[in-house]
Amino acid sequence: MMKKIITVCSALILLTPLTCWSAGMSREQIKGLDEQVQEIKKDVLAISAELQLLEEKLLYPSTSQVSLFVSVAKGSNYIPDAMQIKLNGKKVAHHIYSFKEVNAMSRGGVQRIYTGNIRGGEHRLDISVIGKSSGSKSKQQTTYTLNKGVGPKLVEINLGTAITIKDR
Amino acid sequence: MNTKVFILLAVFVSSSVIAKDSADVKKDLFFSEGLYYAYQEQYFDAISKIDAELGQYYGLDEPELNSLHFYLNHAEFSIGDFELYYRMHNRAGRAIKSVLEGNVEDVIRNDAAYRLAKIYHQKQQPINALHTIQRIKGEVAEKIKYDLELLKAQIYISNAKFTDAIEVLESIESETAVAGYASYNLAIAYIGNNETAKGILQLDRAGQVNSSDKAVLAMRDKANLALGYKLMENKQPERAAKYFERIRLDGPFSNRALLGSGWAAVAAEKFKQAIVPWSILAKRNVTNQSVQEVLLGLPFAYGKLEAHGKAAVLYGKALDIYSKELANLDNSIKSIREGKFLEAVVREEFRKDKNWLINLRNLPDAPETHYLMQLLASNDFQESLKNYFDLDDLGKKIKSWDGHLDSYTEVIGHRRNYYTPLFPPMQEKFRLLDSRMKLRLAQRKKIADRLNKMLIAPRPDYLAKVNERIALNNIYGIEKKYKTGKNSSSDIDDRISRLKGVIQWNIETEYQDRFTEADKNLRALNEHIEELDRKYRSFVRTRQAATQSFIGYDDQIRQLKNRIRFASEKIELLLARQGHFLEQMSISELENRRKRIEALQIKARFSVAESYDRAVKKQQNLELEKQKQESLKNKPESKPASEKDKPEGNK
Numbered sequence: 001m002m003k004k005i006i007t008v009c010s011a012l013i014l015l016t017p018l019t020c021w022s023a024g025m026s027r028e029q030i031k032g033l034d035e036q037v038q039e040i041k042k043d044v045l046a047i048s049a050e051l052q053l054l055e056e057k058l059l060y061p062s063t064s065q066v067s068l069f070v071s072v073a074k075g076s077n078y079i080p081d082a083m084q085i086k087l088n089g090k091k092v093a094h095h096i097y098s099f100k101e102v103n104a105m106s107r108g109g110v111q112r113i114y115t116g117n118i119r120g121g122e123h124r125l126d127i128s129v130i131g132k133s134s135g136s137k138s139k140q141q142t143t144y145t146l147n148k149g150v151g152p153k154l155v156e157i158n159l160g161t162a163i164t165i166k167d168r
Numbered sequence: 169m170n171t172k173v174f175i176l177l178a179v180f181v182s183s184s185v186i187a188k189d190s191a192d193v194k195k196d197l198f199f200s201e202g203l204y205y206a207y208q209e210q211y212f213d214a215i216s217k218i219d220a221e222l223g224q225y226y227g228l229d230e231p232e233l234n235s236l237h238f239y240l241n242h243a244e245f246s247i248g249d250f251e252l253y254y255r256m257h258n259r260a261g262r263a264i265k266s267v268l269e270g271n272v273e274d275v276i277r278n279d280a281a282y283r284l285a286k287i288y289h290q291k292q293q294p295i296n297a298l299h300t301i302q303r304i305k306g307e308v309a310e311k312i313k314y315d316l317e318l319l320k321a322q323i324y325i326s327n328a329k330f331t332d333a334i335e336v337l338e339s340i341e342s343e344t345a346v347a348g349y350a351s352y353n354l355a356i357a358y359i360g361n362n363e364t365a366k367g368i369l370q371l372d373r374a375g376q377v378n379s380s381d382k383a384v385l386a387m388r389d390k391a392n393l394a395l396g397y398k399l400m401e402n403k404q405p406e407r408a409a410k411y412f413e414r415i416r417l418d419g420p421f422s423n424r425a426l427l428g429s430g431w432a433a434v435a436a437e438k439f440k441q442a443i444v445p446w447s448i449l450a451k452r453n454v455t456n457q458s459v460q461e462v463l464l465g466l467p468f469a470y471g472k473l474e475a476h477g478k479a480a481v482l483y484g485k486a487l488d489i490y491s492k493e494l495a496n497l498d499n500s501i502k503s504i505r506e507g508k509f510l511e512a513v514v515r516e517e518f519r520k521d522k523n524w525l526i527n528l529r530n531l532p533d534a535p536e537t538h539y540l541m542q543l544l545a546s547n548d549f550q551e552s553l554k555n556y557f558d559l560d561d562l563g564k565k566i567k568s569w570d571g572h573l574d575s576y577t578e579v580i581g582h583r584r585n586y587y588t589p590l591f592p593p594m595q596e597k598f599r600l601l602d603s604r605m606k607l608r609l610a611q612r613k614k615i616a617d618r619l620n621k622m623l624i625a626p627r628p629d630y631l632a633k634v635n636e637r638i639a640l641n642n643i644y645g646i647e648k649k650y651k652t653g654k655n656s657s658s659d660i661d662d663r664i665s666r667l668k669g670v671i672q673w674n675i676e677t678e679y680q681d682r683f684t685e686a687d688k689n690l691r692a693l694n695e696h697i698e699e700l701d702r703k704y705r706s707f708v709r710t711r712q713a714a715t716q717s718f719i720g721y722d723d724q725i726r727q728l729k730n731r732i733r734f735a736s737e738k739i740e741l742l743l744a745r746q747g748h749f750l751e752q753m754s755i756s757e758l759e760n761r762r763k764r765i766e767a768l769q770i771k772a773r774f775s776v777a778e779s780y781d782r783a784v785k786k787q788q789n790l791e792l793e794k795q796k797q798e799s800l801k802n803k804p805e806s807k808p809a810s811e812k813d814k815p816e817g818n819k
Contacts, residue, residue, distance in 0.1 A: 027292065029749075030548055030552065030749070031291070033552075033555070033742070033745060033746060033749060034258075034291070034551065034552075034555060035258055036742055037555045037558065037559060037742060037746065038255070038256050038257075038258045040559070040562065040735060040738050040739055040742060041212075041254065041256055041558065041562065042256065043731070043735050043738075044562050044565065044566060044735055044739075045212070045215055045216055045219060046219075047566075047569070047728065047731055047732060047735060048212075048216040048219075048220075048565070048569075049216050049219040049220040049223060050220075050724075050728065051569055051572070051573075051728065052216065052217070052220040053220055053223065053224070054576070054721070054724060054725075054728070055572070055576075057716075058576055058579070058580070058717070058721065059576075059579075061713050061716065061717065063709060063710070063713050064713075067197075069197045069200075069201070071195075071200070100207075100208045100209075101204075101208065103207065103208075104203075104204045104205075104207035104208045105204065107203075107207050108200065108203060109200060109201070109203045109204025109205070109206070109207045109208075110195075110197055110200035110201050110203070110204055111201070111204050112197075112201050150709065154197055156195070156197060168194075168195075168197060168235075
């Protein structure tokens with residue numbers, strides 16, 4: 001008994017880097033299923049991309065579309081906690097930031113916080129942000145007048161020691 | 169270490185991509201939005217957003233004017249890169265092409281190629297892994313420099329290119345970044361290359377690596393364990409014991425080390441020494457394979473020490489434990505067959521936790537997970553489980569999209585009902601205004617052309633005022649009347665000529681002023697024309713937007729619904745298959761463990777009987793000896809006990 005156990009254990013330990021767990025499943029079966037899963041991911045991603053375009057065209061046509069994006073200034077150590085946006089006095093977006101979201105923004109990711117429809121012309125944007133800069137809490141507010149033209153209106157709200165609005 | 173490397177890589181690749189975003193280049197908000205999701209490890213959303221953005225970019229007439237143009241290479245690379253993270257490395261070569269042929273810096277591309285090779289290696293596709301790793305050329309990020317070499321060596325080992333592996337591993341063995349791993353793999357490579365003596369020596373070195381890193385310490389333990397069992401196999405238990413003793417008592421290999429240590433002592437016939445490690449091991453979690461084995465080993469050692477009574481009790485205890493564990497395993501197999509295991513593992517709260525795999529051990533409704541830790545830690549199982557999670561997520565997404573499409577159809581219906589009655593009268597009015605507008609524009613054009621011609625060939629008569637034209641017409645009428653009549657006289661002719669001359673004088677002398685005035689008026693008209701044109705275009709756009717808000721979607725929505733339905737059915741099928749796979753893997757593992765316990769149980773039954781026999785026999789011998797001594801002492805007259813009075817062994 002002892003010999004058997006020792007032989008099995010020894011073989012198991014030495015072969016660990018070269019073998020895998022199959023638990024009764026053949027390698028081909030596992031591979032085949034994995035490929036099918038990848039295939040369905042591809043299909044669903046294609047549907048998702050088409051749906052996004054359809055949604056944009058249907059719900060937010062370029063003539064009336066306005067999208068607000070939030071980013072964190074490069075090199076700043078600003079950490080947003082929460083944000084609220086009013087468009088023409090009406091609250092259209094509010095968001096409380098998670099650690100992951102803050103991290104993503106500090107690395108250059110941009111959050112789309114609002115997409116909606118407005119008429120052409122001037123519109124008032126009120127932005128309030130609570131956050132931390134160099135460890136101390138800060139509350140910032142700013143007002144901006146956006147001018148909606150024929151094409152989609154993209155506005156970037158860049159957070160840092162001050163709020164900077166960039167009309168794209 | 170693997171997780172660490174992945175995180176570091178992710179940070180590196182991402183920061184490299186972002187480094188391109190200099191202030192003078194216009195930021196592409198939609199691409200950056202994709203990155204926002206990628207940095208949160210939401211790769212599906214990231215791929216989908218960047219895919220949609222790329223699709224729009226390629227559909228543009230002048231894509232070079234789009235802000236994505238400046239990030240095109242990175243977007244193409246990123247999408248392949250994120251597909252790797254989303255475990256889509258097979259995707260029609262897109263990910264592979266993007267990664268291996270991406271027009272990005274060597275450092276970034278090599279990073280991704282390293283990950284791709286690692287995926288192939290983990291998925292046991294050694295040839296693909298080898299081809300990928302061989303494509304890595306140029307600069308490599310400092311952070312992965314040694315990990316890359318280690319992976320290269322492991323891939324060489326998988327492809328039985330032991331000499332190449334040895335060459336690579338020998339060059340990095342002394343590097344602290346891969347301490348333990350390189351040494352251990354070098355030993356494997358030596359053994360694979362039939363250099364067993366060198367392999368054993370190398371394992372000895374790997375078993376003495378100094379480090380405070382838990383992963384490195386685990387590798388050190390693994391090397392010692394491998395060496396210990398190798399020496400046991402070579403019938404050198406005394407040497408083997410030395411290596412088992414090097415292994416930490418709280419590490420992942422401690423149970424197997426304690427077991428081996430005991431067997432080494434037994435092989436050297438030092439049974440008392442075997443009792444120490446085995447007693448420690450016997451108190452540990454009974455679901456562990458080594459613990460279950462030692463439940464037989466410990467009484468075996470006591471038996472060898474002639475403590476048959478103690479051995480019989482321990483065999484009895486082992487039998488109780490085996491019976492209990494067999495019942496647990498049966499319940500677990502039943503529970504898995506009822507789908508409770510999968511139900512438990514797909515719970516959101518577990519999946520959100522980074523340590524979900526470790527937490528699986530504590531699933532309240534799935535006690536079987538204790539038995540499945542080895543299986544759960546295997547790459548095949550983890551990949552299958554991740555696929556299961558992904559399919560579950562995809563199924564939820566698809567379901568919600570179907571609902572979205574229903575809402576869109578409703579919105580389109582409302583819009584159609586609203587706009588359809590408004591269009592005919594509006595069109596009629598527009599048609600009339602349009603024809604008037606066209607007429608006026610034609611007139612304006614004619615005037616502009618005439619003025620342009622007059623710059624070259626002046627025509628003062630064209631700029632005669634209305635009253636001058638009327639006066640001239642009257643004069644011409646009078647002139648005609650007098651010329652044909654009988655009342656003609658030179659006096660009248662002179663007067664007519666004078667009048668004509670006065671008007672002509674004014675027209676000729678005021679020509680430049682009049683021309684300037686006409687040009688000024690035409691320019692003033694341009695402003696009105698532009699305003700008219702703006703309104704006209706605005707109207708056309710609004711009408712087009714209104715039309716497009718409900719026309720032309722039916723086919724697209726119908727097709728999407730069909731695709732969603734088809735995908736949904738496929739997901740359901742794959743989810744069931746993947747779930748069945750996971751259950752089968754788990755059941756197969758549990759059944760294997762069951763068979764092992766059953767085998768141990770049979771051995772325990774025989775051993776318990778044997779121990780009782782020996783214990784009883786020993787007791788009888790003692791009693792006989794005692795009686796003999798007493799009879800000799802008291803000069804007894806009684807006869808020896810008959811054969812039938814002897815107690816029978818416990819069978």
